[in-house]
Amino acid sequence: MKIGFYARLARDGIKKNKKLYLPYLITSALMIAIFYIIFYLSTCASLKYMRGGASLQMIITLGVFVIGVFSALFLFYTNSFLIKRRKKEFGLYNILGMDKHGISKVLFWESIYVYALSMLVGSAGGIMLSKLFEAGLTHMIAGVVDYDFSINFSGIFIAAIAFGCFYLLIFLNAVRQVRFSNVIDLVKSTNVGEKAPKANWVLGIVGLGILGYAYYLAVSIANPISALLYFFVAAIMVIVATYILLIAGSVVFCKLLQKNKNYYYQKSHFVSVSSMMYRMKRNGAGLASICILLTMILVTISSTTCLYIGTESNLKESYPRQIVFETYFNSIDEMYSYIDDNPIVGEVEKICKANGTECKNIMSAVSCVASGSIDSKGVVKIFPTQENESFDRLIYVTFMSLDEYNKSSGKTLELNEGEAYIWSEKSKVDFSEISFLETGDCFKIKGAVDPIEEKNQKALKYMLDDVTLVIDNFSESLKVMEKTKAINPNNDYEMSALQMSWKFGFDTDLNPDEEIGLKNQVYNYLHEECSKEECPVERFTIDAIEEERQDFYGTFAGFFFLGLMLSFVFLIAAVLIIYYKQITEGYEDQPRFVIMQKVGMTKKDIKKSINSQMLTVFYLPLAFAALHMAFAFPMVSKLLMMFGLTDIMLFAITTAATTLVIALIYAVVYKITSSIYYNLVSSVNMD
Amino acid sequence: MSLLEVKGVKKIYKTRLGGNSVEALKNVNFDVEEGEYVAIMGESGSGKTTLLNILAALDKPTSGRVLLDGKDFSKIKESKVAEFRRDNLGFVFQEFNLLDSFSLEDNIYLPLVLAGGRHEEMKQKLTPIAAKLGISDLLKKYPYEVSGGQKQRAAVARAIITDPSILLADEPTGALDSKATDELLNLFETINKAGQTILMVTHSTKAASRASRVLFIKDGEVFHQLYKGEASSEEFYQKISDTLTLLAKGGERR
Ligand SMILES: Nc1ncnc2c1ncn2[C@@H]1O[C@H](COP(=O)(O)OP(=O)(O)OP(=O)(O)O)[C@@H](O)[C@H]1O
Ligand SMILES: [Mg+2]
Numbered sequence: 001m002k003i004g005f006y007a008r009l010a011r012d013g014i015k016k017n018k019k020l021y022l023p024y025l026i027t028s029a030l031m032i033a034i035f036y037i038i039f040y041l042s043t044c045a046s047l048k049y050m051r052g053g054a055s056l057q058m059i060i061t062l063g064v065f066v067i068g069v070f071s072a073l074f075l076f077y078t079n080s081f082l083i084k085r086r087k088k089e090f091g092l093y094n095i096l097g098m099d100k101h102g103i104s105k106v107l108f109w110e111s112i113y114v115y116a117l118s119m120l121v122g123s124a125g126g127i128m129l130s131k132l133f134e135a136g137l138t139h140m141i142a143g144v145v146d147y148d149f150s151i152n153f154s155g156i157f158i159a160a161i162a163f164g165c166f167y168l169l170i171f172l173n174a175v176r177q178v179r180f181s182n183v184i185d186l187v188k189s190t191n192v193g194e195k196a197p198k199a200n201w202v203l204g205i206v207g208l209g210i211l212g213y214a215y216y217l218a219v220s221i222a223n224p225i226s227a228l229l230y231f232f233v234a235a236i237m238v239i240v241a242t243y244i245l246l247i248a249g250s251v252v253f254c255k256l257l258q259k260n261k262n263y264y265y266q267k268s269h270f271v272s273v274s275s276m277m278y279r280m281k282r283n284g285a286g287l288a289s290i291c292i293l294l295t296m297i298l299v300t301i302s303s304t305t306c307l308y309i310g311t312e313s314n315l316k317e318s319y320p321r322q323i324v325f326e327t328y329f330n331s332i333d334e335m336y337s338y339i340d341d342n343p344i345v346g347e348v349e350k351i352c353k354a355n356g357t358e359c360k361n362i363m364s365a366v367s368c369v370a371s372g373s374i375d376s377k378g379v380v381k382i383f384p385t386q387e388n389e390s391f392d393r394l395i396y397v398t399f400m401s402l403d404e405y406n407k408s409s410g411k412t413l414e415l416n417e418g419e420a421y422i423w424s425e426k427s428k429v430d431f432s433e434i435s436f437l438e439t440g441d442c443f444k445i446k447g448a449v450d451p452i453e454e455k456n457q458k459a460l461k462y463m464l465d466d467v468t469l470v471i472d473n474f475s476e477s478l479k480v481m482e483k484t485k486a487i488n489p490n491n492d493y494e495m496s497a498l499q500m501s502w503k504f505g506f507d508t509d510l511n512p513d514e515e516i517g518l519k520n521q522v523y524n525y526l527h528e529e530c531s532k533e534e535c536p537v538e539r540f541t542i543d544a545i546e547e548e549r550q551d552f553y554g555t556f557a558g559f560f561f562l563g564l565m566l567s568f569v570f571l572i573a574a575v576l577i578i579y580y581k582q583i584t585e586g587y588e589d590q591p592r593f594v595i596m597q598k599v600g601m602t603k604k605d606i607k608k609s610i611n612s613q614m615l616t617v618f619y620l621p622l623a624f625a626a627l628h629m630a631f632a633f634p635m636v637s638k639l640l641m642m643f644g645l646t647d648i649m650l651f652a653i654t655t656a657a658t659t660l661v662i663a664l665i666y667a668v669v670y671k672i673t674s675s676i677y678y679n680l681v682s683s684v685n686m687d
Numbered sequence: 688m689s690l691l692e693v694k695g696v697k698k699i700y701k702t703r704l705g706g707n708s709v710e711a712l713k714n715v716n717f718d719v720e721e722g723e724y725v726a727i728m729g730e731s732g733s734g735k736t737t738l739l740n741i742l743a744a745l746d747k748p749t750s751g752r753v754l755l756d757g758k759d760f761s762k763i764k765e766s767k768v769a770e771f772r773r774d775n776l777g778f779v780f781q782e783f784n785l786l787d788s789f790s791l792e793d794n795i796y797l798p799l800v801l802a803g804g805r806h807e808e809m810k811q812k813l814t815p816i817a818a819k820l821g822i823s824d825l826l827k828k829y830p831y832e833v834s835g836g837q838k839q840r841a842a843v844a845r846a847i848i849t850d851p852s853i854l855l856a857d858e859p860t861g862a863l864d865s866k867a868t869d870e871l872l873n874l875f876e877t878i879n880k881a882g883q884t885i886l887m888v889t890h891s892t893k894a895a896s897r898a899s900r901v902l903f904i905k906d907g908e909v910f911h912q913l914y915k916g917e918a919s920s921e922e923f924y925q926k927i928s929d930t931l932t933l934l935a936k937g938g939e940r941r
Contacts, residue, residue, distance in 0.1 A: 265796065265806040278788035595784040598745065599798050599845065600773025602766065 006102065010109030013089065019583060020082055025118055027078065027576050031071040032122025032159055033129065034569060038063045038562075039155040040130040041137060046148075052141045052554025059558035063565060070566075072166045074573050079170045081580055083177050090178055104175045111171040119163060123156050133561075140308075140557035141550065204252035207244030214238045218635040223465065225394065227638040234635065238628055242291050246620070247284035251277055267605065271596065272613035279585065286581050287621050293574040294625035295632075297567040297662055302629070302655040303636050304556075304563030307645055309654065311556045314644045315549055321363055321505030323519050325526060325542035329500045332368065332475040334536040339366065339502050344529060348522055352508060355518050359506035368399040368474075369499050370436070370481065374465070378431030378445075382438050395465040397434070399498075400452075401474035408452045413470075419444050421470040423451045434469065439480045443469060512546035519544035556643075571662075575669050578618075582673040586680030593681050603682070610678060618670050626659055688757055689718035690884055691742070691853060696751035697907075698737050711737040713907035715751070719853070719886060724879040726895040727888045728931070729904035735888045738904070739857050742886065744772050755852060773798050777846030777854045781861040783838040785830040791841040792826035798849050809848075816844050820874060836867030840874065847878060854878075856887040860894050872897050892931065896924035905934055 014021045042061040047053040090103050098106075131149055214237035221227050254277035258264045264273060280287075307314075327344075329335035352358050372382035374395040402415055413421060420434070420443035435442035449470060471477045481498045508515060523542050530537040593606055601609075637651050645651070698712040711734040719725055729735050740746040742753060744760050753760045755775060763771050778784075785794045792813070799809045817823045820840045825833055833841070839859060846854055856875075860868040868891070876897055879885050887898065895901045897920055903911040911930060915923045 261806045265800050265804075265809065267801055267803055270793075270797070270800045274786075274793065275788045592786055592788070595786055596797070596801075597769065598743075598772075598778055598780075598784065600769050600801050602769035604766070605769070605801065 006105040007109045009093075010106045010113060013086070013106065013110060014113060017082075017086065020085060020580075021114070023576055023579055024078055024082060025114060025121075027572055028075060028114065028118035028163075029122035029125065030572055031067070031075070031569065032118055032163055033126035034565060035064070035067050035071065035162070036123055036126030036152075036155050036159050037130045037133050038067055038565060039158060040126070040152045041133060041561075043152060043155070044130075044134055044150075046134065047137065050138065050141060050550075050554075052550035052552075052557075055551050055554035056137065056141060056558040056561075059555065060562055063562045066566060067569060068162055070569060070573075071163070072169075074576075075166055076170055076173065078576060078580070080173060080177065081584075083174045085584070087178070100179055103178050107171060107174045107178065111167050111174075115164065115167040119160060122163075123159060126155075126159075127151050137557060137561055140561070141553045198251075200248040201252055203244055203248035207241050207249050210237050211241035211245060214241060215631040218631045221635060221638065223394070224638040224642045227635050228642065231635055231639060234632075238295070238632075239292055242624065242628075243285065243288040246288040246291065246624075247280070250280045250284055250620075254280065268608060268612055271601075271609045272616070275589070275592070276613055276617060279588075283581060283585070283617075286577050287617065290574045290577055291621035291624045291628075293570045293577075294621055294662065294666070295628040297570050297574075298625055298629040298655070298658055299632055299636060300563040300570075301567050301662075302651065302658040303640060304560045305658065306647075306651045306654040307556045307640065307643055308560035310645045310647055310650050311552050313647060314556075315545060315552050317646065318644055319505075319543055319545040319548055321361065322507045322515055322545045323522065323542070324363075324503065324505035324545075325522065325540055326501050326503040327526075327530070327537040327540040329502070329536055330538055331536075332478060332500055335366065335500050335502060336475070338536050339364075344526070345504065347525055347529070348504075348506075351518065351521050351525060352506075355508075355510065355514065355521070357508040357510050357518075359508070361507040363503070363505040365503045367499075367501055367503070368478065370397045370399070371395065371499075372397075372436075374434075376431070378434040380434060380436050382436060395467065398466070398468040399474070399478060400468055400470050402470055402472045403474075405449070405452065405470045409450065411449075413449070415446060415470075415472040417473075418442065419446045419472075421446055421449045422467055423449050423470075424465075424467045434467070436481065441478070441481050443471065443477075512549075515546050516544050519547070571665070578669060579673055579676075582677040583680070586677045589677075589681050606682070607678070610674070610681065614670070614674050614677070618674070622663060622666050626663075629655065629659060690721040690723075690756060691719040691886070692752075692754040692757075693717050693742070694752045694754070696738070696741060696748045696753065698734070698741065698746070699749045710907055712741075712748070715904070715907070715909055717902060717909055717912070719884065721884055722879070722882055724875070724885045724897075724899045725887070726898035726901045727886070727904060728890070728892075728895055728901055728927070729910075730934070731890075733904045734907050735904060736857060739855055739886075739888050743776055743778060743855050744768050773802055773849065775852045777849060777851035779839070779842050779846050779854065779856040779859045781858040783830070783835070783842045783862070785838055785842060785845075787830050790827055790829055791822065791833065791837075794830070794841055795826075795845045795848055797845060802849070812848055813844070816848055819877070820844050834867070835863055836870060839863060839867070839871055843871070843874060843878075847883065853884045853886060856885065858889055859887060860889065860891055868894070892924055892927050895927050896920045901927055901930075903930060903934055910934065 038060060041047065042057050042064055047057055090106075093103055093106070094100065130152075214234045217230050217234045217237075221230055254273055257269070257273050258277070263269055329338070349359050370380070370382060372380045372395060374380045380395065380397060402413060402421075405421070406412055415421065422434070422445050431445070433442060433444045451468070478498060508518065510518060519542060526540050526542060529535060530540055593601075596606065597603075633651075633655060637648050640651060693715055696712055696715040698710070700709040700711055702708060715734075715738060727735055727738065737746070741748050744753075744763070747761070785791070786797070789797065795813060795817075796809050799812070813826075814823075817826060820843060822837060822840050822844065825837055825841070830838055830841075839862075843859075846856075859875075860871055863871060872894055875885055875887070879899075885898075887894070889895050896915075899915050901913045901915075902909050903913075911934070913923070913926055913930060918926070
């Protein structure tokens with residue numbers, strides 16, 4: 001036979017199965033388009049040379065891999081579903097005398113057609129949309145959009161290679177599926193009499209247990225660093241539990257409903273409960289996949305949106321003034337005496353004048369902070385060794401003088417020798433004294449006091465546990481501690497138990513570029529001043545908010561964009577799974593509803609039963625996803641703190657909004673696909 | 688007044704393009720009395736299934752009337768048809784038509800559940816029927832776990848649990864082997880003796896010979912009918928065979 005024959009057969013096969021292949025083709029083309037767009041953005045020159053563009057592109061490059069892997073997995077999954085539905089047709093070819101080699105040829109041509117078509121449409125769409133996305137992203141990081149249109153040929157080439165490989169694998173898998181089944185199986189593979197599932201109580205309870213533990217983990221973890229560690233553990237546990245629960249647990253649940261005779265033997269429940277149970281075993285996996293995808297969408301969009309919206313306040317919190325520098329000292333006395341009469345402020349003001357502005361909104365703050373790990377008795381180990389210290393207990397101890405506290409709070413507290421007041425913004429303080437292992441310093445805790453708002457330290461504090469100790473005779477009391485430089489022999493770099501620093505910040509009237517110029521001048525001055533012999537400043541740092549702004553926006557816009565793109569892909573995947581699920585079930589249920597009509601079920605009954613069944617089955621994944629999201633909330637909000645975002649309210653709002661939008665989209669998909677299902681079921685005549 | 692009256696029923700199937708139309712039934716007339724056991728025979732394509740579908744209110748005749756207990760089918764509102772069918776008619780099909788997602792018990796309950804019965808009452812109805820049909824031990828099983836004959840008995844149980852005025856069966860023995868066929872025919876005879884009216888379409892002379900009357904359909908009309916009367920099943924069998932031969936030869940009417 002000529003090659004043309006198989007090619008024609010393949011083409012006819014695709015055309016005949018439009019209902020199955022069209023969504024597959026569209027998805028495939030979309031994935032290719034998105035792959036190309038992301039690749040294009042990760043390499044496009046106009047973004048690269050923009051301020052913040054580098055951070056943005058680094059993050060987006062990640063997306064190329066994620067999209068690639070996800071597309072491969074998903075196309076693979078979808079195709080094996082298509083093959084399963086078409087086995088009957090192949091069986092027929094086989095009976096009519098086409099050998100399996102011939103069928104492989106048909107499959108080969110089919111793969112070629114699908115690949116070529118989706119590659120063509122996908123790359124064309126990708127090329128057309130790429131400029132739009134580039135402009136959008138440029139706008140997001142506040143850059144200037146240019147309107148040169150360009151095609152990234154290496155992007156197309158890489159997409160062609162990558163998806164070519166995917167389709168080769170998919171083709172091989174399809175051949176394997178056809179090869180290893182005999183004719184009889186092929187002919188009747190869609191209507192093998194399926195057993196009604198047995199309820200697996202053990203599995204159901206195990207699933208519930210895993211889910212419960214994952215939820216417990218998510219809720220109980222207080223510390224962002226452990227949240228990062230346990231996030232993936234919890235996520236994997238939730239995924240496993242979702243699959244187990246939807247596959248086994250739902251059967252158990254339906255069996256329970258069946259046991260309740262008065263509930264079960266009611267017109268509205270009878271059919272839906274039994275058919276739900278009947279198909280849950282098979283479709284539980286599909287539902288679980290939908291649920292996981294929805295959860296991923298919820299988590300991704302809500303968190304990245306929140307980060308993006310919160311960029312400005314995040315920036316302001318990290319950099320409370322337009323220009324901020326911080327100088328570090330070796331001793332408290334030196335620090336205080338230097339600050340009292342330092343040349344820096346005057347000189348900085350002069351530099352500002354020279355630039356035609358002045359220091360406004362001046363901020364000047366001193367801080368003494370020790371960090372380490374703490375145990376339950378209040379012993380602080382300043383240099384924790386990684387192996388035996390759990391991250392949970394990492395702590396920042398800030399020292400504050402009683403004078404300062406009294407001044408700021410307007411109180412008149414008193415302390416004796418060796419005593420301290422304590423406060424903590426988020427840690428539990430349940431020890432009666434706090435001592436420092438390496439230095440031997442020890443403070444008896446006289447009581448807890450109200451915190452003084454200390455904005456600039458806030459972000460830092462959320463990262464780890466924190467306490468603030470208010471002590472008298474400030475520099476006397478900390479004498480030992482300030483001398484602990486390099487006390488830990490294992491540390492090759494100098495480290496001290498106590499970090500003493502003075503932070504100075506101010507605003508100006510300058511535009512961003514001038515501001516950055518000013519910052520560089522101040523830097524040069526500080527560099528010169530601090531390297532002087534008599535200057536006690538050990539080192540310093542300086543930041544201009546405008547310089548950081550670009551990076552912040554670059555990073556968070558990158559996250560946001562990637563989050564949207566990934567979520568879009570996940571959404572398409574979820575919709576496709578739903579669509580195929582409805583089609584399969586529609587075909588499957590046709591004869592069932594014919595029988596029920598013969599036995600006396602009215603059209604109205606059918607509609608009702610379908611509705612109740614679909615509503616449950618359909619909104620189950622959504623409800624589950626929302627539940628997952630609710631429990632992930634505390635954990636994700638801690639992760640966001642690591643990115644400097646502390647506005648829980650904002651996150652709550654974006655989460656609620658995202659959930660609402662997704663639920664709406666889901667409802668629309670439900671309406672459309674359920675009418676497809678209903679048409680399938682009611683299309684056949686009753687004889 | 689007869690239980691079932693079929694008057695001048697005609698059925699024309701219009702093909703989709705409106706081109707040719709098939710006249711499946713030309714002019715069918717007959718009555719069925721209460722407690723009768725009627726078999727309908729005829730060649731393939733003679734319109735038996737079409738007739739049965741009309742009697743089952745699954746399909747509407749192009750013209751003519753069907754009355755059950757004097758009630759005209761065509762007067763029943765579209766939305767009430769399923770309900771009417773459920774309450775008055777019972778069905779047994781060649782391919783059983785059990786739902787694989789239900790246990791046999793639940794399959795049998797299906798029409799009662801649809802009618803909105805209470806579980807206790809359903810159970811009371813099922814127990815004697817299941818015993819009579821010999822499926823009491825199989826009730827918890829699923830259709831794929833039992834034999835064809837057992838499936839068909841469950842289907843009979845489902846058909847008679849609603850106490851239908853008339854039991855309609857379309858080639859009920861068509862998918863059964865001879866032993867299961869005999870069992871089913873015995874069963875039909877038993878429930879008929881107990882007062883159940885039965886109307887059965889069949890290709891099998893043996894099955895027809897157990898009925899009290901046989902109608903022969905040809906060219907969309909009732910061509911001939913035979914009463915069993917006092918004859919034994921063997922004698923009746925012979926009579927039916929002769930008629931079928933005659934029919935095949937295209938013999939004269941009555
Ligand atoms: N839905 C339909 N549309 C068009 N023509 C039909 C339809 N159903 C049946 N027919 C035609 O009506 C005629 C009678 O069909 P019917 O199924 O009633 O025959 P039958 O006696 O049951 O045959 P068999 O013994 O093979 O089951 C046939 O010529 C058939 O082709
Ligand atoms: Mg027929």
